[in-house]
Amino acid sequence: MAALIEDVLAEAERSGPGAPRSIHVEKPLELQLDLGNLTALDTNPLKAASFRQDPEQFLRSLARDNTQLLLNAVWQLPSERLEQTIVAKLPQPSTRIPREKALPKPRPPTRWEEFAKLKGIQKRKKSNLVWDKEKKEWRRRWGYKRANDQTKEWVIEVPESADPNEDQFTKRRTDKKERVAKNELNRLRNIARAQKNKVPGVGLAPTEQPSKAELSKAIRVAKTSTASVGKFQDKLPKEKEQRNTGKKRQFQPLVGDFSAERQKQLELLNIMYSKKPKLDLTRAVNRQLREDEQEQAAKRRKMQPRGRKGGKGHNRGRGQDRKSAMKQRGNRK
Template identity: 45%
Template sequence: MDVDLEAVLEAKKAQYKSIEVRKDVELQYDVGNLLATDLNPLDHHAMKSRRDEYLKGLARDNTQLLINKIWQLPVEKADGMILVELPTPSTVLPREKPIPKPKGLTAWETFAKAKGIKNRKRSRMVFDESGQEWKPRWGYKRVDDPKDKWMIEIPDRADPYEDYFEKQAEEKKEKIAKNEYKRLKNISRTQKGGRLKAPLPPPLTKDMSKYQLTHALGKAKEATASIGKFTKSLPDEPVPKRAKKTQVGPVAGDMAAERKKNLEILSSVTKRKEVVDAEKAANRHMAQEQRSKRQKQQSEGVFSKGIKPKKTQPKNRGRGRGGKNRK
């Protein structure tokens, strides 16, 4: 059976699109950023009729052009892989955050820079004079391990009853605490320059309203160590209104208190007699009586336009202090 190889190759080739893509306007490339910009106008008719198919074809063609541009770069082979060194990017991309500032120098780095001291890496192994062998500076079987010192020589004019092992342990703790304090001090010194300061209040002007002046006065009073607790008040100054703190009960925990609260709510709902505010009811009753009395007087015509109440004249009208008429 004869097989037509050319037909098989053509059929296989027809499954894949050609790597040659033609554009009316050539794309703008930034191979360093793997970026290609297509300035050709879109086909609006194709966008409306077959949007997804048109966009997929456009993305495929532009990606093929970018890959063709990458294959034009010099190629290297390493470990059975083909590598391409991308050129320097030409498009400046914006950063999400500003460039981090360099960290400040610590106290030791400042001193070493002033004195010209260069940092030299310490060797890990140290020669032990007592054992005449090389031992690590730290870690397992290190030199001058305090566990190996089972005896401490008491110096002259020293207290022979003092525990020098405990004294060494305390000195070690003090050194660790001192180093930690220095580390935190270096951190605070380096971060002092970038610390945010509190914003200043707006300056006082003649055009400020009463509310703005009162608000500024309240803020100035609270800007003390006691948050205005011991600040003296001006004469006839109103007491500032503060928001009441509402006490929120725990979500879970005191089951007895929660049960008592639920029973109180249930009893108030299922109670036959309504809870009446006596003072409020009395005030309403008095207001209702006054309203009905006023309506009754208006209906009888006491306050009508034709009838006016008589004006009573003062007894000592036209007289002096003694009640006599003036001449």
């Protein structure tokens, strides 16, 4: 027999320690609830006398009452039972919470996607199995043992427009290599277009000799376009180590464990609200020593006599002494 949540809470309050508390809380102003984010905003004025008397107990009581009102609103929402657990269906949040990271940018369309959009071509999914007329069975469209595999033919009909002395098997292998090279070139052009680099033309020889920087850039783009991002690519005989290839910025994952993100935000708040600023002892000692040296130099300049302040004044004093000595000698004679 299912019991009401109010009866369960009332029984827990009667059996628990301390004075019983009611689940019904009355306040002059109703809380502003955002059940989508499970938040509540209390706009009621604080009781200054109760807060001054016992701040910790007042805050505990206020938090308990607001939490009780929030839980009461949650239990009024439609709910369902999933694996012996009652789950409430939360509405859409009404408060916009700012994101820590920017929204991911959409991938730029390729040249074929732009052409298909312009012409109105819609992508249709093909089945993986195709009927093989020779083997009389369903086979894969691509890959090993595919249907209608032309490479397994032991004889090829020579077209009327072709050279009768030309090897059709060699021509077929050459055409396949050209198609693979063309697809690889188109793939590299799409990568260059996505990185907003200059896209070279097709079938046109370069009119100028490429510089060393352009060649190194082309090698770097070709290596990093592989599945391993160039990790397992062989080096050229005289190739130098690439510089500035590391990550410029490291971002936290958008989904997963939020403990690291919460710890980072708490450290940032502690730095912002800390009353005691951080003291650099080395810088403070050097500054104090510099000030002491300046004071001692100023005292020495004050105690130094005026005649010996500069070279000119000192020489002038010596010249006057020589003149007086010569006068005394003349008087003696």
